Amino acid sequence: MDDRTPAELGAGKYLLITSYRRNGTPVATPVWVVPDGEALGVWTPADSWKVKRIRNRADVLVGPCDLRGNPTGDQVPATAEICDAATTARYRRLIARKYGLTGRLTLLGSRLRRGVDGTVGIRITL
DSSP states (O other), X not given: OOOOOHHHHHHSSEEEEEEEOTTSOEEEEEEEOEEETTEEEEEEETTSHHHHHHHHXXXXXXXXXXXXXXXXXXXXXXXXXXXXXXXXXXXXXXXXXXXXXXXXXXXXXXXXXXXXXXXXXXXXXX
């Protein structure tokens, strides 16, 4: 098993989050990731299926991946939690800084489409 640290995973461009349906079926999703101290931060639409799955079951697997979600290393067990508005806003700022123009344009498009409350942060602890 890979002994990945939050800093190593947070430094990557994409993170593969595997969450679980109610029946236990794993579902892997690639997301942008930012380091958050001893944790990882991701940002996603509030009505996405991954948010619903995490609300039902907080244990997830995380690992590095490419844009298409192909793993580039081993996944490790982690715990995910849906963040409050202040943490979500902080993750937006971190994503804008890390992903540059692409990140800022994506955040702007999301804000125009969904409004500021249409997205949530997810904090992942290994």
